[in-house]
Amino acid sequence: MDSKIFNLKSKLEVYKAMTGGGNFADCPVRDVIQGISGKWSSLLVMALADKPYRFGELRRLVPDISQRMLTQTLYDLQRDGYVHREVFPTKPPSVEYSLTDLGRSMFAPLQMLIQWAELNHDAVREARGAFDAASRA
Amino acid sequence: MDSKIFNLKSKLEVYKAMTGGGNFADCPVRDVIQGISGKWSSLLVMALADKPYRFGELRRLVPDISQRMLTQTLYDLQRDGYVHREVFPTKPPSVEYSLTDLGRSMFAPLQMLIQWAELNHDAVREARGAFDAASRA
DNA sequence: TAGCGCTGGTCTCTTTTTGAGACCATAAAC
DNA sequence: GTTTATGGTCTCAAAAAGAGACCAGCGCTA
Numbered sequence: 001m002d003s004k005i006f007n008l009k010s011k012l013e014v015y016k017a018m019t020g021g022g023n024f025a026d027c028p029v030r031d032v033i034q035g036i037s038g039k040w041s042s043l044l045v046m047a048l049a050d051k052p053y054r055f056g057e058l059r060r061l062v063p064d065i066s067q068r069m070l071t072q073t074l075y076d077l078q079r080d081g082y083v084h085r086e087v088f089p090t091k092p093p094s095v096e097y098s099l100t101d102l103g104r105s106m107f108a109p110l111q112m113l114i115q116w117a118e119l120n121h122d123a124v125r126e127a128r129g130a131f132d133a134a135s136r137a
Numbered sequence: 138m139d140s141k142i143f144n145l146k147s148k149l150e151v152y153k154a155m156t157g158g159g160n161f162a163d164c165p166v167r168d169v170i171q172g173i174s175g176k177w178s179s180l181l182v183m184a185l186a187d188k189p190y191r192f193g194e195l196r197r198l199v200p201d202i203s204q205r206m207l208t209q210t211l212y213d214l215q216r217d218g219y220v221h222r223e224v225f226p227t228k229p230p231s232v233e234y235s236l237t238d239l240g241r242s243m244f245a246p247l248q249m250l251i252q253w254a255e256l257n258h259d260a261v262r263e264a265r266g267a268f269d270a271a272s273r274a
Numbered sequence: 275t276a277g278c279g280c281t282g283g284t285c286t287c288t289t290t291t292t293g294a295g296a297c298c299a300t301a302a303a304c
Numbered sequence: 305g306t307t308t309a310t311g312g313t314c315t316c317a318a319a320a321a322g323a324g325a326c327c328a329g330c331g332c333t334a
Contacts, residue, residue: 024199028255029251029254029258033179037175037176039171041174043170047161054281059282065322066322066323068284068285068322068323071284079268092281092331093329105253106253113173113243114166114170115246120243123218124169126218127216127217128216131215131216131218132216191310203292203293204295205295209292228301229302229311
């Protein structure tokens, strides 16, 4: 195994060995991936990678997130160690959210995916269009 | 801008210009990212990156997915052009799912994230533990 | 001093999404 | 003739998400 990135074949074997059952349940990678694969998580990490933002600023930046989900997603990201939450005792108190070192470290590979998305959204939209046209026929 | 990966500051500006409103709504990256950030999507892409699998095989590989969600997630992945579905006229008919070129191309950056998760799941679990301990106190 | 707005939330209600599991047709194997 | 395997769909319950009212504290303004 000289490649830096293991191919998936061996990954599958590793998981099978780890979980003892030959399947993906309780896979640690799943645990981490699911934490950042929510509807809003990657978007917020992306925003915070730019610079720290306050609650209201994030709300305006992502206008179609509900206040409830913004609160909860930030809470989850904080719990998993990606985001730092700091309250400033102004009147009224303001709260600033920023990425931790772990968060920045995670953003690096996430950015690869974002870049791929940026380069390939035309291909995806085209595939979608073709598929829908075919299923209408 | 000599870096291959643009920093997010400029991304934000680009989106603001594109959407005209200075926010993340209708961002094309969101459109693509949300398609692959479902609970099961990345997991299935990961499995199919190994080799083509049949419906029942995937079901056994990911035992805690419901049949309904497996059907639907595969359908969505097929619609977005990541997965190819082929029916073999055996009795009973068998169906094989495989990654398309687009799917394989997307798996490359996804794998970076998977690798990060693999290397850092301890850090995440530790952060989670510390956070929960602190909030109980 | 009475109203208003701004802060970052929480609470409740409704709608959407997901999960659990029954059901289906076909044909081969037992 | 009963069971087994195929890849689904259908229905109903549970969980998650969205919409929007409400809240407390203070500053501003009229």
